Amino acid sequence: MMQPLKLVLKQPLSPRVTRFRLEHPEGAPLPVFSGGAHVMVQMQDGPVLRRNAYSLISDPQDRSGYEIAVQREDAGRGGSLWMHRQAQPGMILDVGAPVNLFALDRTARKHLMIAGGIGITPFLAHLHELVRGDAAWDLHLAWRSRADLPDMALPARAHLHLGDEGTRMDVPKVLSGQPLGTHLYVCGSARMIAAVLDTAQGLGWPPETLHAEEFLAPAPGAPFQVHCATSDRHVHVGAQESLLEALEREGIDAPWLCRGGACGQCETRVLACDGTVDHRDHFLAPDERADRIMPCVSRFRGTLLTLDR
Amino acid sequence: MTLSFSQSRFRDDYSFANSDAAIRRFPFPFDRDSYMYSVNMEPHRAAGPEDSVFQRRFDVDEHYLSEMADRAITLQRDPMRCQSLPHMRLAGWDLLELIMTAKAEDYPDLFALQRDGACWRWINRPMGIDDRFTFLDDATLPCGPMEYITRQTQGDFALLDQRQGNLWMDAGMITSQADWSLDFDIGMNFFEWHAPVPRAAQMGIFQRALKFLLNVQQGAPSRRLNWTMTVNPRLDTSPETYPEWGPEKRSLTPENVGQRQFLRVELQSFWRLPRSNGLAFPIRCYLCALEDLVTVPKWGRRLHRVLRDLPEDLATYKGFAVNRPLIVDYLSRFDDGAPTSPGIFPD
Numbered sequence: 001m002m003q004p005l006k007l008v009l010k011q012p013l014s015p016r017v018t019r020f021r022l023e024h025p026e027g028a029p030l031p032v033f034s035g036g037a038h039v040m041v042q043m044q045d046g047p048v049l050r051r052n053a054y055s056l057i058s059d060p061q062d063r064s065g066y067e068i069a070v071q072r073e074d075a076g077r078g079g080s081l082w083m084h085r086q087a088q089p090g091m092i093l094d095v096g097a098p099v100n101l102f103a104l105d106r107t108a109r110k111h112l113m114i115a116g117g118i119g120i121t122p123f124l125a126h127l128h129e130l131v132r133g134d135a136a137w138d139l140h141l142a143w144r145s146r147a148d149l150p151d152m153a154l155p156a157r158a159h160l161h162l163g164d165e166g167t168r169m170d171v172p173k174v175l176s177g178q179p180l181g182t183h184l185y186v187c188g189s190a191r192m193i194a195a196v197l198d199t200a201q202g203l204g205w206p207p208e209t210l211h212a213e214e215f216l217a218p219a220p221g222a223p224f225q226v227h228c229a230t231s232d233r234h235v236h237v238g239a240q241e242s243l244l245e246a247l248e249r250e251g252i253d254a255p256w257l258c259r260g261g262a263c264g265q266c267e268t269r270v271l272a273c274d275g276t277v278d279h280r281d282h283f284l285a286p287d288e289r290a291d292r293i294m295p296c297v298s299r300f301r302g303t304l305l306t307l308d309r
Numbered sequence: 310m311t312l313s314f315s316q317s318r319f320r321d322d323y324s325f326a327n328s329d330a331a332i333r334r335f336p337f338p339f340d341r342d343s344y345m346y347s348v349n350m351e352p353h354r355a356a357g358p359e360d361s362v363f364q365r366r367f368d369v370d371e372h373y374l375s376e377m378a379d380r381a382i383t384l385q386r387d388p389m390r391c392q393s394l395p396h397m398r399l400a401g402w403d404l405l406e407l408i409m410t411a412k413a414e415d416y417p418d419l420f421a422l423q424r425d426g427a428c429w430r431w432i433n434r435p436m437g438i439d440d441r442f443t444f445l446d447d448a449t450l451p452c453g454p455m456e457y458i459t460r461q462t463q464g465d466f467a468l469l470d471q472r473q474g475n476l477w478m479d480a481g482m483i484t485s486q487a488d489w490s491l492d493f494d495i496g497m498n499f500f501e502w503h504a505p506v507p508r509a510a511q512m513g514i515f516q517r518a519l520k521f522l523l524n525v526q527q528g529a530p531s532r533r534l535n536w537t538m539t540v541n542p543r544l545d546t547s548p549e550t551y552p553e554w555g556p557e558k559r560s561l562t563p564e565n566v567g568q569r570q571f572l573r574v575e576l577q578s579f580w581r582l583p584r585s586n587g588l589a590f591p592i593r594c595y596l597c598a599l600e601d602l603v604t605v606p607k608w609g610r611r612l613h614r615v616l617r618d619l620p621e622d623l624a625t626y627k628g629f630a631v632n633r634p635l636i637v638d639y640l641s642r643f644d645d646g647a648p649t650s651p652g653i654f655p656d
Binding site (some may be wrong): 001024031032033034036037058061097098099100103105107208257263264265267 | 396401470471472473520523524526527528529583584585586597
């Protein structure tokens with residue numbers, strides 16, 4: 001469910017991070033959302049239709065517009081480059097309804113948020129709500145250097161850890177001093193998330209108190225072929241596109257929400273497989289991987305993959 | 310649209326009755342001549358004839374005032390039918406906002422909502438309510454936001470918290486339930502509160518249903534119909550009051566079955582709540598006596614076939630196994646064996 005929104009502001013926050021503000025073309029109020037939600041932004045990049053998910057960073061209760069912060073990834077597939085180079089104020093962009101896969105657990109006694117780099121974005125929306133409410137919270141943000149740090153209005157009590165100033169985050173120390181009932185939320189690179197969660201598990205944090213969000217961009221890989229049994233079509237998946245994108249290009253219906261291997265919406269049954277599915281999602285359980293694939297991020301190496309699509 | 314509200318009771322003398330128009334718009338749940346579980350979800354948007362129960366987001370019908378009066382009686386006798394765990398406060402406001410905006414838009418002659426920032430004025434003409442309050446400020450309402458709005462809205466409401474990849478029954482207003490208890494289920498997750506349902510777990514129904522529900526998007530609600538059988542037009546068929554209504558199941562005779570046996574249909578819908586990321590689960594109950602149902606020939610034929618062929622464990626779970634022979638006997642008089650048309654609406 002996409003709606004056309006008008007890009008009204010494009011403001012650099014740092015050498016690599018730019019803030020974008022989207023409003024209804026006629027100024028109508030947008031639906032409220034909850035902290036941690038993201039929207040899908042659709043970009044027509046030459047012949048390629050891109051859909052990238054970005055966390056909303058504006059106040060969830062402010063219906064006058066949605067704001068996102070995009071970090072330029074020079075080695076990425078091109079979505080962030082398009083936003084930085086092509087997107088201009090006045091342009092109309094198709095934007096999906098807010099979807100939240102990283103909400104706060106309201107049963108928590110305290111919310112402990114740990115962000116690595118641009119992983120700060122979902123927490124910016126959470127902070128709007130947390131500073132208004134009476135729940136206990138802490139935020140730790142790690143960034144490489146002060147020169148790269150985006151110009152964000154962080155609350156004074158947020159803890160900033162800057163690599164070039166020698167104030168690196170001491171994760172075991174941060175995690176050890178927390179009251180019972182604290183929930184941990186981590187957003188950042190895969191390596192950073194794994195390190196923080198490993199530490200938490202080692203310290204005995206209950207699994208239900210651990211939350212992480214890593215948006216997987218569909219990583220490129222070797223091209224491959226799939227056979228779609230229901231529509232009886234053979235589809236070629238190029239090196240730079242995802243299986244889901246290839247299905248869409250061919251007009252083969254596949255539902256989706258997060259396009260990042262987390263929500264489970266595009267789960268597809270594998271009817272035959274002669275080769276190896278390269279599972280890159282966070283959704284399928286190990287036993288489900290035998291006969292299912294998440295086409296938004298996962299790929300295939302081998303001679304034959306037949307899908308129930 | 311003009312609605313005239315009936316004044317009837319869902320207890321004591323059971324004076325409840327459907328008008329001819331109400332019978333015609335009854336949400337008959339069977340789209341074919343047999344029944345088995347399925348994840349029968351569809352988008353909750355307008356469907357069917359102009360006056361069908363699917364035309365508006367929260368259907369208001371001729372029984373509105375009677376149902377609200379019945380809810381008030383039930384709550385007075387047992388306040389635990391309405392509960393909200395502390396972390397569900399925001400979801401309650403979400404629900405109030407959803408219902409008020411939907412009703413004011415869908416029924417402008419009955420309801421009005423005026424908003425000036427956080428200062429809201431709510432007018433409910435049928436119930437004679439004209440209240441001003443501050444949005445998100447509990448102290449400005451006479452009770453919690455969920456209780457406030459569901460005392461003015463037909464149907465039960467469960468508010469589900471979404472966390473740990475599951476849904477949790479953490480708040481609700483439940484006074485017209487088909488034999489389940491909010492007080493028992495409060496705090497349970499999706500698999501726990503569905504544990505008593507036969508067969509469905511083995512069929513993988515719950516895994517699929519949960520995955521669907523976790524991904525319900527804001528602005529894109531879904532719905533399904535569920536059904537059971539109730540003797541007498543009683544909304545409050547809860548475990549707590551079983552001594553009052555359980556014995557009535559044994560009061561059916563071949564002479565009174567058409568009049569006193571009701572098909573009970575739940576119009577269930579599912580809404581993503583934008584502020585709390587919770588899920589609202591309205592369960593709207595419609596009752597129709599067998600003798601009224603069979604005035605639609607298609608429904609008489611089909612209901613006979615469905616109930617005759619239903620597996621015994623499902624009849625037991627739905628609580629009418631003891632009366633099935635009586636019911637099927639009665640309905641067989643309205644089944645001439647003719648084919649029925651697809652879909653749920655009358656021909």
